[in-house]
Ligand SMILES: Nc1ncnc2c1ncn2[C@@H]1O[C@H](COP(=O)(O)OP(=O)(O)O)[C@@H](O)[C@H]1O
């Protein structure tokens with residue numbers, strides 16, 4: 061022990077590694093600027109690693125730039141593809157954000173999307189209500205469908221303490237099987253006899269906006285962003301949800317209606333998921349298919365996580381994920397890169413951004429000597 | 430290599446800054462072999478920071494660390510451990526689902542799990558027996574009481590071979606009896622040749638159990654003195670820079686009952702009935718104290734009255750007429766109840782939210798800062814700023830700063846600012862000065878008195894008999910969930926003390 065310090069005077073001995081030592085300290089405060097910088101750095105590392113992986117699997121570096129930047133942002137067709145893809149992404153991101161804000165871990169986004177689409181399709185197929193009101197009615201039915209599918213887990217959690225992670229997850233499978241039952245049975249398309257619903261009529265579709273393939277689903281998504289932003293950041297509900305999120309015991313003790321707020325957040329999340337199902341059915345596929353929801357549950361959770369449950373952040377991250385999806389599709393087509401690679405890239409970016417949290421919370425010092 | 434003066438650990442001219450803030454400014458302390466050394470100072474004086482330097486958690490900007498007279502560098506907690514320094518932190522660092530042995534093993538995993546576990550179990554049992562620790566080492570640490578968890582932490586550093594033991598405010602979380610037991614253990618350790626640094630706010634602990642006392646203020650060392658012969662007021666002057674002396678100020682006018690509790694029964698989280706048939710009343714304009722040895726139902730009484738847990742039986746009436754027995758916390762607050770729980774960090778504040786938000790949540794719930802659709806931020810922040818000023822909450826660099834950054838005393842002042850903002854009729858305060866330094870606890874007491882003088886009823890539940898005797902107009906002694914005796918002022922300390930243990 062003693063000669064370790066004595067070694068400082070003379071030339072360093074065998075343990076040269078000791079000359080530069082990292083030392084960690086917990087930070088008590090972190091400026092917003094540092095937080096943003098660290099997250100950006102995490103993102104950059106994630107993108108760098110992803111690029112390396114793509115290059116290693118045969119994409120030329122030049123092509124990478126081409127696919128991700130030039131192709132996407134220089135072609136109106138691709139921009140509109142990204143925006144169309146982004147609309148339901150934004151909505152599921154909002155859905156997850158609002159649920160997570162109340163610490164309600166909604167893993168059942170896909171099940172709620174299915175019931176949302178079922179609600180919308182019900183209105184469309186049976187021509188419920190006047191034509192002029194058909195679309196709003198479909199949206200309403202979708203929201204109610206999503207709410208119906210999350211209501212049971214929400215009540216079970218709040219009344220009996222049943223873990224919502226399990227209940228919402230398992231209800232996804234129930235929803236999927238019910239969807240298949242409908243599509244292979246009573247709601248099968250009589251025209252093509254394929255297992256999807258019959259096509260929606262013109263009045264039952266979200267209108268095209270007259271530019272490329274863009275349609276009103278993006279407007280729906282942006283309107284919901286505004287709504288959720290107001291609810292979470294300006295209203296009393298959002299203010300109180302911050303307490304539920306950070307310390308539910310304290311919230312209860314000072315008189316915050318924790319149960320009521322959690323219920324409201326869960327139902328709101330279900331409604332949003334249902335609406336996401338509606339925008340896909342009425343805005344992209346013009347019918348209810350058997351696989352329209354796949355992957356959105358995971359994406360929603362990921363978006364909310366990266367955006368730290370901030371609705372505006374969720375919208376930006378959703379756009380980013382949509383870019384990744386669209387670029388991924390062309391990588392698949394032109395470079396035979398499997399879709400799993402796109403998921404791998406998503407995962408790498410999530411891990412890198414999550415890891416940046418460590419550098420937000422700690423101070424790393426390099427000691428010499 | 431041994432220092433002739435017998436100094437085991439010396440920290441010399443230690444300076445440490447955090448992002449430009451100088452937490453330690455050439456601070457120094459030296460601890461002899463076989464002594465118990467008290468480290469005193471107000472919240473934020475730099476006690477924990479200085480000790481963290483010795484424990485290898487903080488690297489000092491400058492200064493020297495000497496062990497037995499030899500300068501060393503301490504590269505991290507593991508290195509401190511090889512140097513024989515062990516620290517028990519204010520907030521325990523234990524893995525809750527693991528038992529004591531597994532937790533201790535974690536700090537030094539041996540080669541093979543199986544062999545290590547057996548050897549370690551034997552060793553831990555041996556040390557625990559030596560110290561007279563009662564502890565079930567096979568139970569998950571999360572199910573142990575705070576005092577037992579602390580024993581696990583102490584065992585961890587001792588089994589790790591520490592000869593220099595640093596305890597950071599160990600008695601702040603303990604009841605008087607538990608604290609006294611711990612301090613006896615500490616004396617025994619010193620007798621066996623260990624050096625112990627005891628960080629504390631309680632002057633009598635420093636004087637009665639320690640050999641020497643070092644006082645810190647504002648990141649600097651004020652002085653080191655012999656404990657023998659020093660008076661509390663001398664120490665107070667060293668700590669604060671002025672003498673703080675609290676005096677009794679009985680109530681001038683006592684009115685009608687604001688809280689009536691009849692036959693109250695309440696259970697702990699695990700179903701154990703902790704409050705059984707409690708009967709008492711608190712009148713407007715008085716401070717009614719509930720004295721008692723900790724663990725006799727105090728926490729459960731406080732939780733049941735503030736609405737955090739449901740009571741099982743009995744009737745609780747507020748303001749003479751409103752039955753709040755089954756009311757939620759919300760409804761109780763609407764009826765004029767305010768609560769200052771003992772565990773302020775988990776029950777009264779949300780550490781990651783801002784000072785302003787933590788202050789304003791009560792007002793927001795009462796509709797003071799806008800409707801359900803809109804919270805008027807600017808107004809809210811202005812009110813928070815005024816309250817921070819009025820209640821002398823210090824260390825608030827910005828209203829947007831996280832509440833967790835406030836020191837204990839200032840956090841408590843913030844809680845009080847919020848709780849008093851609704852002009853409550855009844856205040857339920859549980860150990861409101863626990864862990865606070867002298868000046869902060871005097872300020873908290875002053876607030877309770879002035880609320881009383883403004884006509885509120887105050888229920889003060891405290892395990893600290895001195896606090897009860899100082900503040901209360903009437904005292905009830907609680908034992909095993911019942912009020913077993915009541916006393917009117919003037920109090921006889923002896924008979925209250927006897928009632929606390931006599932019925933046990
Ligand atoms: N890791 C840290 N980062 C920033 N400031 C710190 C850190 N640790 C301590 N401080 C600051 O240093 C000062 C001294 O704190 P501390 O040593 O905890 O005081 P004490 O233990 O005497 O109450 C306080 O103002 C505190 O906010």
Ligand SMILES: [Mg+2]
Pocket residue numbers: 476477478519597
């Ligand atoms: Mg401290």
